[in-house]
Amino acid sequence: MARFAVRRALSALALLFATSVVVFGAFEVIPSYNPAQAIAGRNATPTTVAEVSRKFGFDKPVYTQYVNTMKLVFTGKVIDYQDDLNVVDQFRKRFPVTLSLVLPAGILWFGMAVVLGSVSAMRAGRLTDRVVMVAAIVGVSIPVVLLAALLLYFFAYKLTWFPNTGYHGLSNPVQWAYHLILPWIALAVLNIGFYSRVLRSGLLDMANQDFVRTARAKGLSRGQVFRRHMLRNSLMPIITMFGLDFATAIGGAALITEAVFNLPGIGQYEASSIGNLDVPPILVGAILTAFFVVLFGALIDILYGLLDPRIRLTG
Amino acid sequence: MAERLLEVAELEVSFATEDGLVRAVDGVSFALHRGEVVAIVGESGSGKSVTVMTLMGLTRGVNSRFGGSARLGDRELVTASEAELERVRGAEIAMIFQDPISSLSPVMRIGDQIVEQIRAHEKVSKGAAMDRAVELMERVGIPRARDRARNYPHEFSGGMRQRVMIALALSLSPSVLIADEPTTALDVTIQAQILQEVKQLSQESSSGVIFVTHDLGVVADIADRVIVMYAGQVVEQGTLEEIFYDPQHPYTWGLLGSVTRMDRPPPRRLPAIPGLPPSLTDPPEGCHFAPRCPLRFDRCHELPPLQARVPGVAGHLDRCWLQAGDKRDRREVEGQIGLATEAVA
Numbered sequence: 001m002a003r004f005a006v007r008r009a010l011s012a013l014a015l016l017f018a019t020s021v022v023v024f025g026a027f028e029v030i031p032s033y034n035p036a037q038a039i040a041g042r043n044a045t046p047t048t049v050a051e052v053s054r055k056f057g058f059d060k061p062v063y064t065q066y067v068n069t070m071k072l073v074f075t076g077k078v079i080d081y082q083d084d085l086n087v088v089d090q091f092r093k094r095f096p097v098t099l100s101l102v103l104p105a106g107i108l109w110f111g112m113a114v115v116l117g118s119v120s121a122m123r124a125g126r127l128t129d130r131v132v133m134v135a136a137i138v139g140v141s142i143p144v145v146l147l148a149a150l151l152l153y154f155f156a157y158k159l160t161w162f163p164n165t166g167y168h169g170l171s172n173p174v175q176w177a178y179h180l181i182l183p184w185i186a187l188a189v190l191n192i193g194f195y196s197r198v199l200r201s202g203l204l205d206m207a208n209q210d211f212v213r214t215a216r217a218k219g220l221s222r223g224q225v226f227r228r229h230m231l232r233n234s235l236m237p238i239i240t241m242f243g244l245d246f247a248t249a250i251g252g253a254a255l256i257t258e259a260v261f262n263l264p265g266i267g268q269y270e271a272s273s274i275g276n277l278d279v280p281p282i283l284v285g286a287i288l289t290a291f292f293v294v295l296f297g298a299l300i301d302i303l304y305g306l307l308d309p310r311i312r313l314t315g
Numbered sequence: 316m317a318e319r320l321l322e323v324a325e326l327e328v329s330f331a332t333e334d335g336l337v338r339a340v341d342g343v344s345f346a347l348h349r350g351e352v353v354a355i356v357g358e359s360g361s362g363k364s365v366t367v368m369t370l371m372g373l374t375r376g377v378n379s380r381f382g383g384s385a386r387l388g389d390r391e392l393v394t395a396s397e398a399e400l401e402r403v404r405g406a407e408i409a410m411i412f413q414d415p416i417s418s419l420s421p422v423m424r425i426g427d428q429i430v431e432q433i434r435a436h437e438k439v440s441k442g443a444a445m446d447r448a449v450e451l452m453e454r455v456g457i458p459r460a461r462d463r464a465r466n467y468p469h470e471f472s473g474g475m476r477q478r479v480m481i482a483l484a485l486s487l488s489p490s491v492l493i494a495d496e497p498t499t500a501l502d503v504t505i506q507a508q509i510l511q512e513v514k515q516l517s518q519e520s521s522s523g524v525i526f527v528t529h530d531l532g533v534v535a536d537i538a539d540r541v542i543v544m545y546a547g548q549v550v551e552q553g554t555l556e557e558i559f560y561d562p563q564h565p566y567t568w569g570l571l572g573s574v575t576r577m578d579r580p581p582p583r584r585l586p587a588i589p590g591l592p593p594s595l596t597d598p599p600e601g602c603h604f605a606p607r608c609p610l611r612f613d614r615c616h617e618l619p620p621l622q623a624r625v626p627g628v629a630g631h632l633d634r635c636w637l638q639a640g641d642k643r644d645r646r647e648v649e650g651q652i653g654l655a656t657e658a659v660a
């Protein structure tokens with residue numbers, strides 16, 4: 001276990017380093033990239049731009065810039081170029097919003113996918129299965145922007161069941177949930193469709209396994225065979241998918257949903273930073289995502305070991 | 316005669332597939348008595364597994380069609396409700412499958428898998444069920460059973476896993492034990508031990524055993540009676556002696572000819588039956604074996620009924636139009652029973 005932790009921590013460091021280098025380097029090769037000009041403003045004189053460039057160190061060699069920026073990132077002093085705000089503070093402030101969106105949505109999409117995938121597999125080939133699978137395809141194919149817009153149009157604007165957009169803090173849980181129900185749905189639908197199809201096909205493969213036949217031959221009820229023998233062995237693929245999707249979503253990948261529903265989460269911040277070629281927030285966002293991916297990857301491996309005794313944890 | 320446990324009559328099983336209706340079992344009849352081992356033999360695809368799995372309702376599905384009857388005591392199994400079958404499975408009819416490696420759940424402790432079986436049928440505490448599981452494991456020859464019950468299947472060898480399967484099958488003292496090629500996946504020495512085990516344990520509990528195999532050597536070791544299946548039908552049925560020393564159906568001769576015997580020089584002609592079994596979606600009219608049979612004649616266009624044809628032997632049934640005396644002259648090939656073929660003459 002200790003060995004596992006150490007090896008994972010080392011690979012995490014390597015991944016974070018690589019990510020930061022790639023992100024940093026990517027901006028150097030963008031032709032229109034001129035951070036000094038951006039900071040100084042459109043109407044600044046060349047002298048002012050040169051001044052800014054010197055102050056922020058943009059005249060230094062790339063690797064020096066990289067080292068300086070990383071120093072600022074890890075001491076929590078890094079400033080974004082668009083609003084002169086402390087990037088780490090921004091992430092800290094916005095992270096609860098993103099988590100409020102992604103965590104319940106994640107529970108929703110995983111839970112619904114298990115239910116729908118199971119129902120579909122149990123009734124394979126029958127009407128229920130067909131209906132669920134068609135719905136799943138629709139869910140997978142509909143763009144999140146469109147789905148979010150449709151939800152807003154019907155449930156907030158036409159029916160006025162839900163508020164338009166915006167975020168309410170957890171201090172008032174009812175308002176919090178009320179404002180987030182539509183975003184949760186918008187974020188979950190795609191994954192419900194995707195996961196339930198993967199689970200269904202896993203379950204159908206499982207139905208032909210010899211040990212499932214043994215379980216039936218023992219006289220277990222259909223439900224017992226399903227829960228104890230089929231479901232447990234079919235969950236691995238969607239658990240793996242969940243780990244990655246969840247990690248990237250809390251790292252900012254839910255940016256479309258955040259933008260449409262005007263939720264001030266980290267995805268929204270990263271989106272506007274990309275639009276402004278504002279390196280520090282993008283860098284921090286990428287590092288954060290990489291960190292979550294590694295963390296959840298390790299958690300999933302631990303879970304794998306618990307679910308399947310044949311698997312031993314190795315780095 | 317001993318108590319009759321199981322009576323199968325004109326059992327039919329077909330599967331609707333894209334290529335048409337597969338008639339996997341086509342009018343199979345036999346009986347099983349207490350304390351008896353009945354072997355079902357036949358080439359791959361002849362319907363052995365489908366026959367025995369149907370007795371447990373394991374072939375049911377949206378595409379399956381059934382006909383005929385299979386009675387366990389006075390319970391009809393073919394039309395039984397799923398709930399009724401759940402009570403039968405494991406408790407009155409238990410099954411040992413071919414592949415012990417894949418037949419146990421990889422993610423559950425061995426002991427728990429036996430406990431699960433016991434508790435599916437009896438209201439006993441987990442602890443009591445575990446004690447019984449350990450006892451059963453000892454009975455089938457698993458050393459340090461108490462510790463081993465905490466292991467997972469991948470920590471067991473193939474032979475040990477098959478012992479676990481036997482313990483599982485015997486855990487509720489079923490009256491009918493079905494073994495579907497239980498030794499095919501094991502090496503020869505372990506094979507012999509497992510066979511001994513099955514035979515002895517079934518005798519102790521005086522259950523009836525249906526033993527499916529395509530290995531006639533195994534049949535000779537274990538069976539009291541033999542059923543020979545071909546293309547979904549029974550082509551011959553009789554006691555072990557009758558089948559081995561006075562086989563009536565040319566297909567049986569072919570099977571017997573393919574047994575390799577250590578005590579004789581290998582035959583110069585290949586005794587394997589040439590040709591392939593017929594398609595089950597579109598079986599030939601008349602005798603199903605006729606297209607491969609070197610002795611076929613006009614009558615074979617008509618399907619021979621399964622009936623006693625050897626004078627004075629009521630229990631020895633076969634499906635061949637040839638006269639018993641005629642057959643005796645024709646089945647000797649190079650000093651042993653076999654199927655002489657024109658192709659290699």
Ligand SMILES: Nc1ncnc2c1ncn2[C@@H]1O[C@H](COP(=O)(O)OP(=O)(O)OP(=O)(O)O)[C@@H](O)[C@H]1O
Binds near residue numbers: 358366
């Ligand atoms: N669910 C199913 N759907 C369609 N066809 C099936 C199904 N189950 C079995 N069959 C077909 O029924 C026939 C009989 O199969 P069965 O498994 O009983 O053969 P077997 O005698 O046990 O052969 P083996 O020695 O290889 O185990 C085969 O042709 C098989 O393809």
Ligand SMILES: [Mg+2]
Binds near residue numbers: 363365495
């Ligand atoms: Mg078989």
